[in-house]
Amino acid sequence: MPYHHGNLREELLTAAMELARTSGPDAVVLRAATRSAGVSHNAAYRHFADRDSLLRAVCDRCMAQLANRMEDNLGRIEESGDAVADGWARLAAVGLAYIEFAQAEPGWFRTAYSVPDTHEPFGPGEGVGRSGRTPLGLLSDCLDQLCAVGGITVEKRHDAEYAAWCAVHGVSSLLVDGPLRAMPPADREVAVAKVLQVIGDGLAR
Amino acid sequence: MPYHHGNLREELLTAAMELARTSGPDAVVLRAATRSAGVSHNAAYRHFADRDSLLRAVCDRCMAQLANRMEDNLGRIEESGDAVADGWARLAAVGLAYIEFAQAEPGWFRTAYSVPDTHEPFGPGEGVGRSGRTPLGLLSDCLDQLCAVGGITVEKRHDAEYAAWCAVHGVSSLLVDGPLRAMPPADREVAVAKVLQVIGDGLAR
DNA sequence: TGTACATCAGTGAACGCGCGTTCACTGATGTAC
């Protein structure tokens, strides 16, 4: 191992992402990250002002992972020719991606929403996936499209992201951290389907 | 201060509730609770097996506080004579109570959902308010009544608590801890209203 | 082309913090006889 590491900042972030993945935001710890990078613990201070700055950078990446998962699900959709049906399918794909991400990567999910109070929330260009859009941006896009093709009214479109986001966020939180965490997979599917169905009905009406 | 305290268990719980209220579940710390009760730190071990047992007991109380708030809101409703309208009003009251509680008592809200992994989830008779019902129980009651008077169909009633619970839990979490925590009050009301409206529409349809 | 020197990126020891938990103990209480 040479004295100059070469890419320590990146390696610290990789290590910290692994900590977050396994054990959530509280496990994003300077000493553990440097340990895992094979470097003395205060080498980290060359690249991050303090522990919260490292955590903040990790939050960004976690949110980006969520965005990527949503984009993946969107990319897998086959157009049916029916613009309204496709619009609903896209919205469902985005919502399901959110819930699946939370369950598949609970540590990342929790961390994505753990920006320290001492730091600014995500600014433009932060927490974005490959397409450059945030999770919320991707959801907005779906709703815009659905509105454009007449799947939902303009009135319903207004602030609709709150309804959709809160519903999928709520079911994700309750399944991952909350009282539903012990729920068997079959029941989870029932709960998730009900949430998506009611939200869809509520927007359609 | 006499050697025998008399009611130390209760006083520790009161102190721990105050810690939770101010700073959330992580602040529920044995030494702080005993300090605040004016007692040596390991006196706590006469009343709680360990730190997690204390936290667990505090979680119960926080959930009970939430239930009480929901009951308060229900009690404030004036019957209109229209059973269906009253049913919807009760559902809205319960949902709003949940969201208001989260914003008014963020520490308690977070703690209510922080039962340690090492402990069993709430059993019967735990996390209940004055009426002996849990928050989820109160919600179920509302949905049952609404269904009984024909406000929602039997099919919609089925598993409807997931949809309602997840929606209010999601908006609460995002407003209290999440990216919406910086939202000004006026915008919060808009978001909350939208969530409740869409969920209501979705159940009604 | 060679070299002095500023700059950058690491090291290693140390400090202070607060926590949960354990140990051996002492003071107060209540009950059997």
Place this chain on the structure above:
DNA sequence: TGTACATCAGTGAACGCGCGTTCACTGATGTAC
């Protein structure tokens, strides 16, 4: 009614843990002349 003694509810000192952070430092790099 008095007293020995078990039991209960506290005390106080100590341990070990892992953390964030600071300090003075050393090794490597690159650039001006």
